[in-house]
Amino acid sequence: MNSHIRVNADKVRNLICSIFERLAVPPSDAAIAADVLVQADLRGVDSHGINNLSQYIEPLRLGELNPKPTVTKITETSTTALLDGDGGMGLVVGAKAMELCITKAQLSGVGIATVRRSRHFGMAAYHAMMCLPYNMIGVALTNNSSPAIVPTYGNEPMLATNPISVAAPTRNEIPFVLDMATSVVAFSKIGAALTKGEKIPDGWVVDDAGNPINDALEAWNGRRILPLGSTPDGSSHKGYGLAVLVDILTGVLSGGCYGNMATRLPHADPKIRESSSHFFLALRVDVFRPIEEFKDAMDDMLSALRNSAKAPGCNRIYTHGEKEFETLKNRIKYGIPYHAAFVDQLHALSKEYNVPF
């Protein structure tokens, strides 16, 4: 039942890259897209890895996703840019937008891009982490056209799960990598429960009477996920506010899709309505203070957190990105564990597209 097969990451990456190429994606873009997905699997963020492959393959086959987008700069300054993703894969459009931010930050200290008419950009942390080798702090935000979060006191899915990812470099500690949905859970965790046939706990999703839903299928269909903090602490307005903030910086600032536009404005331009919007920021540390000083202070703070007193019954405190880094090390060495049935699917894809696996 739990039979997993460990597969070498390079093999998977090559397979996915070749499939994208067969679907008319230019080789360099296909390589980026494959890398974003495989990095998610390597880091244990399985919800954003290649088990979502059909989410990209099918729209590419159906012509709903542009395999060769022309990413254009609508407006630009030395520090900022508004980009149009031309309906391409967010995996690629996002990485290119962050690349532009890094180039701007190298020259001007900071680079900020907001992007409209893109699609799902994969694991947000991938884009934020692009800044780490450049000794920059990276921020990546995204929304999408599938509202899921119910506002505080509301009953209607109005905002996507709008994740926030921020990465900051360290010296010996594992880099700080925050990647969080602004809902109590990412939508994909409901999908994971659905796949595994598991119930979901109280406090994640409600029905139209505001009562908790525990059935994963009902939760998936109802799409009423509570905002972060929706619990006895009564601070759901914080998660709700962070979700709105992400929508402002992505969809509103870019002139793209935001909120429940997709369902509320059926006559809006479908190229906007059915898209994702993103926001990226790259900030060079050494315009503020020497990078080595910064890294020492990062190490000092993160190790103090890890070494602080544990709660009763707990024997470890994590910093953000630590678990994923350990998974990465393990999976690079031993391969990525996939269900045997999923590996069969990969073999089938290899045959179907006539590409090696």
Next chain:
Amino acid sequence: MNSHIRVNADKVRNLICSIFERLAVPPSDAAIAADVLVQADLRGVDSHGINNLSQYIEPLRLGELNPKPTVTKITETSTTALLDGDGGMGLVVGAKAMELCITKAQLSGVGIATVRRSRHFGMAAYHAMMCLPYNMIGVALTNNSSPAIVPTYGNEPMLATNPISVAAPTRNEIPFVLDMATSVVAFSKIGAALTKGEKIPDGWVVDDAGNPINDALEAWNGRRILPLGSTPDGSSHKGYGLAVLVDILTGVLSGGCYGNMATRLPHADPKIRESSSHFFLALRVDVFRPIEEFKDAMDDMLSALRNSAKAPGCNRIYTHGEKEFETLKNRIKYGIPYHAAFVDQLHALSKEYNVPF
């Protein structure tokens, strides 16, 4: 018992300003400091208003707070600055830092400042909202030297309640103003419960065995506040991560105080150890898209949220800043309601400092 007296905001502002001047604060700085405190009271953020006056007056009297700080630029580019607050009031240092960001954003699209060796900067939203008249998005973050948040799986206060404030302009809707602690509650709410002799609910503060504390005094002294999301939803790592993020952008990036440095490093420079660090960002909207288009989209999104279906038993959905704006309108018209005993204290201060009230 609940006898309140409504006092005109200008009267209070003049009183506070005059007291600060008597304590050797330059008139223009005194005016800023008074305005930050009175704006909090006007907006109903009473926890950050003039009932904290002694928190500023006493250190000024004792020479622990520098009344005439020289705010210096340690490093600077056209878009960024690292500032040293010279141990001055954060109320003033913060406002000056954001002013600098706004000037930079006017010229370069974006302005970012990180500040070390400052002190409590009052209501974070004050600084973020400074961007609104300039049609900019404003971000204000701060930490302080009093750790309160316990990391996920931890038992020791390691991070201050590290608030995040973001403001974005609108056309007819009330501007979006998010201002949230990254803990389940702001520390001041425990103080408010203490003052009123009330219990605090489960899920806010824990004892060293991890059990909920309901006694406000015990909570105040124990300082073990849970991070945002610390409830059955199991997403406390999100609040914990946001608190670390704020510490990175404020204390670590500036070379200032962060984490539990104040208690952990007793031999560190007290000018750093006992200080606050801040982070400010001003972002011009019109470098991305025309401001009128942006404002229309903001209005569309916020009104859609307010007008979306209500949860059973709820008859109103708020956007962030809406409640505070309504309080502001009321208090500008009718005055700020203070407890009669507090008004007596203000009269006593007026006599003590020989300034009009």
